[in-house]
Amino acid sequence: MFKKLKSIQKEFLGLNERNVKYIYPSNKRKDYKLADDKVLAKQIMEEHNIACAKTYAVIENIGEIPAVWNDMNQYRSLAVKPANGSGGGGILILSKSEDGTWMKGKESFTNEQIHLYLANIIMGVYSLGSNDRVLIEECIIPHSFFQSIYDDGVPDFRVIVYKHQIALGMLRVPTDASDGKANLHQGGLGIGVDLSTGQMTDAFDGNSYYDVHPDTLKQIKGIQLPYWDEIIELSLKTAEVFPLKYLGVDIVIDQNKGPLIMEVNVRPGLGIQMVNRKGLSPILKAIDNTIKQAS
Amino acid sequence: MKIQFGVHSLIATLIIGSITAIALKMKFGFFNQDQSEREVHYSVQYDFELLANSDKEQTVKAFIPVSDSRQTIKPIQFSKAKISQHNQTNQRATWDVDTATGKQNINYEFDVTGRSQRYTIDPEIKLSAVENSYSEFTQETEFIESNDSEILELMTKLKNEQAQVLPIITSFFEYVQGIPAEEIKELMTAKEALVRNAASCNGKSRLFVALCRSSNIPARVVGGLILNPDRKKTSHLWAEVQINNVWIPFDALNNYFAFIPSNYLTIYKGDEYLVTHSSDMAFDYFYTIAENGTNQSFLESFNMWHISKQTGLSERLLLIMLLLPIGALIVAIFRNVIGLKTFGVFLPVLIAISFMTTGVTLGIISFLLMVGLISLLHIPLAKWGILHVPKLVVMLIAMIFAMIVILYLGVELNVETVGTLTFFPVVIMTITAEKYARYVVEEGFKTASRVMTQTLFVTLFSYFILASPSVHIYLMNYPELLLLFAAISILLGKWIGLRISEYRRFGWMIS
Known part of the structure; x- marks a missing residue:
């Protein structure tokens, strides 16, 4: 019993240790916002020519909403995000139907409803009550590879980068139960x-592990991800331009543009350990050791 | 490494500092059960002003206090006087009036250190072991009419044929204490207090003594001053009952049963006059009482009783101030060591503190009712697309209005406890309830209710610690305990072990 507890302790990274040993020493508090705020993060990525979804507009004031939204009519589809939302909260994917109304899946939205939605983001519904900005960007068309696994929502790839080395990675795919969202x-x-x-x-x-997608029964285990080398390269390059040494990088693969950075995260979750059946503690220690030996 | 050293020395300083202070306080016995048990230091002065009207030999006499087990008297300065033993227990100063001069001042100044004393009466002691019909303390006197038929009748009724002393005295005490208090300047005898059914200290004390004496329990009145910073003419009278050769104090006016608070200065035993003077003079007097803080050390005065007294802030307010960080630490331990989720860090603490006034049952019921109300309200408000901040205002109004209705109904239905509801931290409750409602929408009812259950659990756990009287007493005496809690919090903040919930989260993969 005691031995088992000891081995759990040795293998898996808990929240306390992640914060005290990795996040706090690696990431300066003032740099958190570069990752937490999607608008700031995109500015940095755009400055360094890192592939990411095109920004259509940023809305800061409620007064700007009607004009900016009117301007958005030129696009066929787009993604609305609160700059400081967390865990995918508040993200709205809209596309235009034949007759020009905005649709979220099969649900239609009037302009008035969208104005209210945008105003709520600015009022801070998704950012714990403090004012926020709206980020409107290009809508990703998931690569056909993903459609063959599950034909809805946007799957993304998450890697944890520690001191410029990749520690663990996982692919996140929506399910029937997740309403198009890929978060665990x-x-x-x-x-x-x-x-x-x-x-x-x-x-x-x-709860359990599968070799196939539990809803579509498409084979998963052993299948090669497309753009693998580009994904690794893009993650490392992204980690390079942010002054953060422990971070989660989220990547999507667009049908036309290939891998794009979706967002970066200063507090990447620990569920990735369960997904990979592998604890982060030995991996992070190994990275520290190689750096120590190198210097 | 340098930073590490800084943290460790800070932790060490906090721990050593607080433990040293507490140890020293314990060693010197600086520990009080409550405000009235605090050791007090006062300087007291008798000021007599007189004008002799004839050149006959005249005197002023006053009893002066002596040191005993609970009060230390140090004379400072006084007008030349003859000090004499008045009877076995009392000392009296006599001043000869100088008839040559007109107006004359007489002073007697002394320092007092007073301590409280609590007595316990063995409930097994039989009345027969205490009775003594020959003692001078069971005889009838002019003002203590213990043989009066009405007093005898009352005594028989209250005594109710009980054999033990404790219930008999308790019954006498409760009766006298129940007589409405009235400020009466004139001397009032035991009988007068009984007939009038209203009395000040001297009427109540004499009646209590009379009841004891009428059942052959030795008792006497005791005179003195209640010490508080003042210049006053009022002296105080209380009673003592002799049980097993110990004189045990009782004050039915201020409800002290077998207890004497530290600020009671005993000056004389028996039914005497504190000050007497020859008839042929104009006489005025004052007792000037001032607090003597100077001889109180930092350690002795660094406690919340002292701070409460000096600032006039209520003890309860100060106590709640101290309880907040402890509650927060409990919540932190639940979150970071056990891994429970709660809505907010301070919310469980604030609710626990409000439970201290409402009581747990009423507290939980109103907590759940309000969360339910807000959750129900959230559904239409979200559907109509009300903006976030105005939505919070609507919810707050609903919450307050519901409270007003409950208060109104409570008054109508005569539910006394309903008034305590106002202590509920309504704003925070509203925000939590809103959080809960949004959690339900985003994460589903199951997850939201699990977090709510865990919040309630942490709240209840905090309540049982925060509401414990011994926690209160230790905090009020040793506010430096907070430094110790700060050290624990820093240690907790540096602790990188797995949370208990994480052993479950990860553990199943090993094996």
Whole structure:
């Protein structure tokens, strides 16, 4: 019993240790906002020519909403995000139907409803009550590879980068239960990835592991991810331009543009350990050791 | 490494500092059960002003206090006087009036250190072991009419044929204490207090003594001053009952049963006049009482009783101030060591503190009712697309209005406890309830209710610690305990072990 507890302790990274040993020493508090605020993060990525979704507009004041939204009519589809939302909260994907009304999936939105939605973001509904900005950007068309696994929502790839080395990675795919969202705690499916080959390992839904997507039954285990080398390169390059040494990088693969950075995260979750059936503690220690030996 | 050293020395300083202070306080016995048990230091002065009307030999006499087990008297200065033993227990100063001069001042100044004393009466002691019909303290006197038929009748009724002393005295005490208090300047006898059914200290004390004496329990009145910074003419009278050769104090006016507070200065025993003077003079007097803080050390005065007294802030307010960080530490331990989720860090603490006034049952019921109300309200408000901040205002109004209705109904239905509801931290409750409602929408009812249950659990746990009287007493005496809690919090903040919930989260993968 005691031995088992000891081995859990040795293998897995808990919230306390993640914060005290990795996040606080690696990331300066004043730099958190560069990652937390999607608008700031995109500015940095755009400055350094890092591939990411095109920004259509940023709205800061409620008064600007009608004019800016009117301007958005030129696009066929777009993504609305609170700059400081967390865990995918407040993200609205809209596309225009044949007759020109905005739709979220099969649900239609009037301009008035959208104005209210944007105003709520600015009033801070998704950012714990403090004022926020709205980021409107290009809507990603998921790569056809993903459509073959699950044909809804936007799957993304999350890596944890520590001191410019990739520690763990996983693919997040929506499920019937997750309403198009790929986040693990919203019902998304996490898929482990073998970092050396880019092949998918097990899929994890929070309770059990699968070889196939539990809703579509499409094979997952052993399948090679497309753009694998580019994904690794893009993650490392992104970690390079942010002054953060422990971060989560979220990447989507667009049908036309290939891998794009979606966002970066200063407090990447710990569920990735379950998805990969692998604890972060030994991996992070190994990274520290190689750096120590190198210097 | 340098930073590490800084943290460790800070932790060490906090721990050593607080423990040393507490240890020293314990060693010197600086610990009080409550305000009235605090050791007090006063300087007292008798000021007599007189004008002799004839050249006959005239005197002024006053009893002066002596040191005993609970009060230390140090004379400072006084007009030349003859000090004599008045009877076995009392000392009296006599001043000869100089008839040659007209107006004349007589002073007697002394320092007092007073301590409280609590007595316990063995409930097994039989009345027969205490009775003594020959003692001078069971005889009838002019003002203590213990043989009066009405007093005897009352005594028999109150005594109710009980054999033990404690219930008999308790019954006498409760009766006298129940007589409405009235400020009466004139001397009032035991009988007068009984007939009038209203009395000040001297009427109540004499009646209590009379009841004891009428059942052959030795008792006497005691005179003195209640010490508080003042210049006054009022002296005080209380009673003592002799049980097993110990004189035990009782004050039915201020409700002290077998207890004497530290600021009671005993000056004389028995039914005497504190000050007497020859008839042929104009006489005025004052007792000037001032607090003597100077001889109180930092350690002795660094406690919340002292701060409360000096600032006039209520003890309860100061206590709540001290309880907040402790509650927060409890919540921090639940979150970071056990891994429970709560809505906010301070919310469980504030609710726990409000439970201290409302009581747990009423507290939980109103907590759940209000969360339910807000959750129900959230559904239409979200559907109509009301903006976030105005929505919070609407919810707050609903909450307050519901409270007003409950208060109104409570008064109508005569539910006394309903008034305590106002102590509920309504604003924070509203925000939590809103958080809960949004959690329900975003994460589902199951997750939201789990977090709510955990919040309630942490709240209840905090309540049982925060509401404990011994926690209160230690905090009020040793506010430096907070430094110790600060050290624990820093240690907790540096602790990187897995949370208990994480062993479950990760553990199943091993094996």
